[in-house]
Amino acid sequence: MQDEMKAADKISVSNAPNYAALTPVVNGAGNKNNLHQYDMKILTGHEQKWVDIKAGLHLLKLAIKNYGSVTKAVKVLKEIYLFKKSVLGGIQTKLIKVNNKYYHSLYAPGYPSKAFDNYIEGEFHRILPLKKKTNILTFIFFAITKKCPLQCEHCFEWNNLNKSESFSLTELKAVVSKFQHDGIAQFHLSGGEPMVRIKDLVQVIATGEKQSEFYVLTSGFNFTAANAASLKQAGLTGVVISLDHFDPEMHNAFRGFSNSYNDVMNAIHNAREQNLVIALSICVTRAFTTWDNLMQYAALAKKLKVSFVQLLEPKAVGHYQGKEVLLDETHFSLLDKFYFTLNFDKAYNNYPVIIYHGYHLRRAGCFSGGNRSLYIDSEGYVNACPFCNTKSFNIKDAIKTSLDVAATLKITGCRVYENAR
Ligand code: SF4
Structure with a gap:
């Protein structure tokens, strides 16, 4: 297995077939492809960090609002960060932007949104219970x-x-x-x-x-x-x-x-x-x-x-x-x-x-x-x-x-x- 994986390491993506030739174009889709600009971007490096900082400050504000205490807010956010890191096995080096919302996972709502805030409050509640109703x-x-x-x-x-x-x-x-x-x-x-x-x-x-x-x-x-x-x-x-x-x-x-x-x-x-x-x-x-x-x-x-x-x-x-x-x-x-x-x-x-x-x-x-x-x-x-x-x-x-x-x-x-x- 190790040998197979080492050999596999050498496979370059540039060796992949030309998928444009495989991708059928029907319903007149081909021409439209050139006209419509899909509003999706993978953010990395400084761009990703900047969004992470903005989202982090937003989370801090949300946690302070919910707990009425900076100490509790910081504690909860730190636990969420460590939990996410342990579940994912690390911190992702990219973030997805679609239609002005940011997604780190398919199973977490886009930020900024009400759905995102409700989701985060549900996570807060699992760590340090809130008095208000949160997502189950x-x-x-x-x-x-x-x-x-x-x-x-x-x-x-x-x-x-x-x-x-x-x-x-x-x-x-x-x-x-x-x-x-x-x-x-x-x-x-x-x-x-x-x-x-x-x-x-x-x-x-x-x-x-x-x-x-x-x-x-x-x-x-x-x-x-x-x-x-x-x-x-x-x-x-x-x-x-x-x-x-x-x-x-x-x-x-x-x-x-x-x-x-x-x-x-x-x-x-x-x-x-x-x-x-x-x-x-x-x-x-x-x-x-x-x-x-x-x-x-x-x-x-x-x-x-x-x-x-x-x-x-x-x-x-x-x-x-x-x-x-x-x-x-x-x-x-x-x-x-x-x-x-x-x-x-x-x-x-x-x-x-x-x-x-x-x-x-x-x-x-x-x-x-x-x-x-x-x-x-x-x-x-x-x-x-x-x-x-x-x-x-x-x-x-x-x-x-x-x-x-x-x-x-x-x-x-x-x-x-x-x-x-
Ligand atoms: S329900 Fe989904 S998985 Fe099942 S046959 Fe249809 S497309 Fe396939």
Whole structure:
């Protein structure tokens, strides 16, 4: 393994294929590419430090306002800094700016915003309790539909797909409203393919209060220019697009859909047109996880100007049920190395930020299971996360009561990893 990693170190990104040739241009997207200036920038060096100083002063003011004491405020901020550093494994050498907001993670709201302040106050409360009400959760994954035209290898909703819907539009709105009432920073709306239910999706986002951010998790299907514009107008912050290989044919085969790669490229284009935050998400299978593949994928992500790349480890659930898909220590150390290289090595400052849950899980514990997040599947069952089938209770029953969903799930949820604080 060491030899393989040393050899991999020598692979230069300039060896990556010319992706411009691979990137299909349809819907007249090519010409527009030259006209629209996507308002996204990766900040590093002095630019990043300047924003960090401004954000730091803002946090200090917020902490003093909440605790009425400079000593307590400094103590809490110091703990947050150390906690973040220990979870991430270091301090990132870059910050993402999209549409005048700054993001260090896909799962933390952009600064400056009300959603960011509420999120931070929730973190304050975990360290030194506040008297006021704070966010209970940071984000939820919410599968709003069972419909999907794709047949992905790793689909965790496989057993629910293309059955009759569990949620009416009214119920979708009621779920969003319940979590907003309890305090939440982000909704990540998934499915099925949520873009199949575009009209309801727009309405759910439009009626949600603006103290939370909304993301759509899509294969790119139906993420047309018009739909992207409607979602943005409704209040969408960003989009997480699944791209499971840099090679179009390999991606399409993984997704069981011959036009999927084209859909991904069009979705990225249309999201850029709307100045949305864009993340790519990849299931890093055993076959895919080599250094060369990871770096080629990173080169494509950089070229596509996405802000984040999310690495999801395959789990033996849904379509993968009963299959030998779990990664081993060799894969973990390669993925850790990739995560560190892209996020902390200044030579890769102009690459997207890597989100790798596996790294944090194995070191800091689990942030799901009602700690900071949970998953509502397309039947309405509340699970610890999309990958741990812990079906606890149905959210449709919970919204009729004043049940504390997060606290109940903490008791009934997944115990594979101990919860983080
Ligand atoms: S993973 Fe998503 S896009 Fe793929 S089949 Fe399942 S629901 Fe559809």
